[in-house]
Amino acid sequence: MIYLLPKSLPATIILCFSIVVVLTSCGKKLTVVTYEKKRGTSRSNTTHTRKKEEYFDFDEKKTPSRSSANTSTTTVVKTTGSTLKLIQTAQSYIGTPYRYGGTSRSGIDCSGLLCNSFESIGVKIPRSSNEQAEFGQKVSIREIAPGDMVFFSERKGGSKVTHAGLVTVVKGSDNITFIHSSTSRGVVEDNLLSEYYQGIFVKAVRPY
Template sequence: MRTFFTTSFLFIFLILLMVSCQSSQPTFSKRGETYKSAREIAEEKRLARKSGRMAERRRTKGKPLASKDRTSRTKVYNPRRVDEDVATVIETARSFTGTPYRWGGTTRVGMDCSGLLCTSFESIDVKLPRTSEEQSRYGKDVRVKDLKEGDLVFFGANRNSREITHVGMVTEVISDNDVKFIHASTSLGVIENNFFAEHYQKIFIKAVRPFSE
C-alpha cells in the first residue's frame, strides 16, 4: 500500500514539474532566441519606428514641400512650373477687374487689396497671409529694376510713411518705366496701373518675390 502511494506521489510530482517547465517558456519567443520581456520588445519597436522616421527625413530633405505644408511658408516651386503658376495667379486676379473695393472682402461682391491676392493665390493652392504687412514678409526682397510678373509690390499711406498699408501684384513688364500691377483701389476697385506712375513711386516701400526660383 505504501509503495502504491509513493509511486502515485512521484508520478503526480513529475507531471506537475513538466507542466511548470512548459509554462515557464515565453509564448512570444522562438527557438534559439533570447528571452525578451514585453517592455523590451515594445522599446525595440519604438526605436525602429524612430529610426524609420529619421531615415525618411533624410530621404526627403531638400525636396519640394507637400501641399499641406504650403500654408505656413513660401512654396518651393519646380522651375518648369513657375511661369505656369504665375500665369494662373495673374489670370485669376484679372478676372476680378472692376470688382468694387470692400474692406475685408475676398469675393466678387467686394474685396480689399490683400484679399485680392489671397483669393488669386488660392488658384494654385497657396494660402497667403491675410494682411498686406504680413504678405510683405512672404518671399524674398526684390529690387525695382529686377521686377517681374508675379512679384508683389507694397505701399504706404503717404510719401513719408514706412508702414505698409497697400499691396498689388506685377502683371506685365513692358519696359524699364512701364510695369503694370493689379490691386484693389479704394476708389476704383480692382484695377491695373503703371507702377512707375508718380503717385505710386512716392508711396512705394518694397517688393518681394513669393515664387522661388
Template structure:
C-alpha cells in the first residue's frame, strides 16, 4: 500500500508538471499581429526555429516559393491545391515563422522600399495590374541584368511561375520593391 501511495504521488506530480508546461502562462508569447494598410515600416516578429537548416535566408525563401511552381491560381488560395500571389508570399515566409499581411498592398508596406537598380534575389516586387492600387506581388529569384529580373508569382492564368519583370507587361505595371529583413 505504501508503494502505491508513493507511485500515486509521483504520477500526480508528473501530471502537475505537464499541466503547467502546457499552460499559456509558461509559453513564449509571439506577436503575430498583421500590419494594417498605410502603416510605416515595422520590424516583423520572428519565431526561433530549432534546426539550423531552416534558418531564414534568401536561398531558402526562394526554395520554398519554388516548391509551389505549377500550382494553379486560386483567389484567396493558400495551399498546393491553389494559391494566389499574396498567399505565395505569406506561405513562403510562414515556413520561417514570419507572419506577413495577407493582402499584396499591405505586404508592400511591411518592409523598407528599395529602388530597382538596387534590387536583388529575395526582394519582394509589387504591381498595379488593374488600377493604380497594388494588387499583385512576387519574389525576385534571379537578377541576370538590368533588363532581366526574374520573379516568382502566382499568375491568374498560368499558376505559379517565374517571369521577367522587365518585360513590357510587368515593367509598365511595376509599383514598388521591398527588401525583407532576414534572420541569418
C-alpha cells in the first residue's frame, strides 16, 4: 500500500509515520528505537529489561566480601603425599547422598566420610564425630591446613559437636574449603569462613 503525504509536513512527522507503517505491516513483535532530530542534536529512547535470578540453599550464606588487596596476595597451601591421597579419597565421594550411619557410596554420613578417607592412608579414627573431635591436636583457624578435621554444633554458638568435615583447600585468610556430608545435600564442599559455618564452628583438629 502506498501513502501520499503533503510535501509541507515536517520531517519529524514523516519519519514517525514511516515507523508506524512498518509496524502495521509486520506480524512479529519488534522493539523499536525512535530518533528525533532537533537543531542538529539526536536523542535515543531505549528501554532495557534485565532478568536476575539467584538461588540459595537454606544452609548457605554469602561470605563477607574482601578487599582486592587481599585477593592479590592469596597464598594457597599445597598438599602432597598422604594428605593429597586423603583429600582425593574424600572428594571422590562428592555427590554421594547423606545416610545416617552410612559408610558406602550409596549413602554416607559425616563421620563415616572421615573414617573412610583416613582409612585410605592407614589412619584409624573413631567412628562418631564427637569422638573424632578429641582425636588429635587442636589447631586455630589461622593454623588450619589441608587434612585437618573441622567440627560443628547443631546451633549457632553451641559447643556440642554434632557434625564433622575435612579441610581440602586453604587459600589465604578468606577461603578455607572443607568437604562434608550434608544432611540436605549429601557430600559437598563449602567455605568454612562463610557466615553460616562460622556461626556453628566449634573447633579444628589435626589428627596426625
